[in-house]
Amino acid sequence: MLEIGLVGLPMVGKTTIFNLVTNAGVETSNYQTGKTETNVSMAKVPDKRIDFLSDLYNPKKTTYAQIQFSDVPGLVQGASQGKGVGNQFLDSIRNSDLLVHVVRAFSDPDVLHADGSIDPLRDVETINMELLLTDLDLVEKRIERIKGGKKITKEAAAELEVLGKLKDALENEVSLRQLDLSDSEQEILQNYSFFTEKPLMIAVNTDEEQFKAGDYPRKQDLEAWATERETRLIEVCGQAEMEIAQLPEEDRELFMEDLGIQESGVDRLARAAFDKLGLMAFFTVGEDEVRAWTIKKETVARKAAGKIHNDLERGFIRAEVIHFDDLKTCGSMAAAKDKGLVRLEGKEYVVKDGDILNIRFNV
Missing domain, CATH: 3.10.20.30 (Beta-grasp domain)
Known part of the structure; x- marks a missing residue:
């Protein structure tokens, strides 16, 4: 099953996006009052092909592809050194297949920004740095442990060499996903799970005015940052789309039309995630079950x-x-x-x- 971890600063709308895609109905104000826990819920991946097959076969059971979303408390600058609480919960998304960084573009005077102003590029760089430092800490501790052993075996020496390469990259603020590692190096690292090695998408959370205009603060700068790092950007109007998702299905189309979207937030996010990870679906059909199966292309x-x-x-x-x-x-x-x-x-x-x-x- 595909697992996606949502990360970002506090007050950027991560939990709103989480509710949008999962319909979990988590109280978004909890995070403003200091609640600290990871929200985890499943999202059904909408697929009109499954809808058609289900109508055709009228099975006892219809099973859509599913994605598990995990929403951790917001990270802050200095989280890798223990500041704030978000860093304590990163392990809950360490095994995620994909990270989605929710970044705030929306303007709302009632929702304070952790850094006092709206700057999506700055926020992306802040979270990226915290994840870099978290990975660097893991690499340094592992190097120290190997060197502190009684004897460095041939395998340990090879591991040290690769870890040294990672350390150099991280110290130069290069994410591990940007490295061109050989098959043998990847095999050495197969039991590790680094945050900056994971595929990354950025979800820009806009307000309605920005969403309809297709513009938000520092959009071009953020797009350039993402392009340079082969990172997918998607725009969501979190609050409005969450409210639409909570409506009866027959009432959603009119409001989606007004917002200028043809696909729901979970549609767009799932499609982008599938594209980023090179995934697709095949189907099995019958009177007992119609089912979507997720596999690599x-x-x-x-x-x-x-x-x-x-x-x-x-x-x-x-x-x-x-x-x-x-x-x-x-x-x-x-x-x-x-x-x-x-x-x-x-x-x-x-x-x-x-x-x-x-x-x-x-x-």
Whole structure:
């Protein structure tokens, strides 16, 4: 399951974004009164293809792809040295697949900014620095531990060499995701989980006026920062979109239209996350269940079968495959088979986004 960690300064709307994508209904004012805990909740990834397949098969169960979101208390400048409380909760997102840095652009005199003014680029750099320093602390402690051992083995020496490379980068304010590490270096580091190594997206939280205008303070500077680091930027109108998400589904379209959006916040965030991580979905269908499965792009059929169950990978024979678009055009699986659109593929077939698979296996 995809796990996303939300980070940012206090009072930037992280919990608002968390509520927007999960409908968790967490009290956003809690963070203003000093509540300190990590919010964790699941978000269903909307998919009109699953909607269609569910209507077609009328299954007992419909399962959408899911994302786990974790919202940690806000970090402040100096968090890596123990200032504030947010740093205490970073371990709860250490295993996240992706970090989303929520940065404030919205103007609201009733919501104080931790640094006294609105400056998205400054805020991004502040959080980035705190994560750099947190990683540097981990690297330095590990180096110290290895050097303090009775004997430095060949493996430990190789680890020291790689850690030294990381230390140099972090001391020069270079995120680990920007390093070009060899396969052997990555293997040495496989048991580590560094924050600045994780894929990063920036969610700019705007007010309605900014969102409709497509502009906010220091937008061009922030875009340049993100482009240089191959970081995805998305804009959200957190408060308004959260309120829309809480409306009955039939009432949302009008308000979304007024705001100028065609996709919900969770739609946009999930799509951006899938793109950033190189993920896609395939489907299984039947009277019992219609289900979306999340896999990496370029996954072969046998590995995709293993996503469903280990036995299907172990005993894989063939996969019956039809693309969703072909099934939708035909209107039924029987009609698709009559037209020869359902085909058999072997274990090395590269699964495409939107493929519908039926695995033939024997164990």
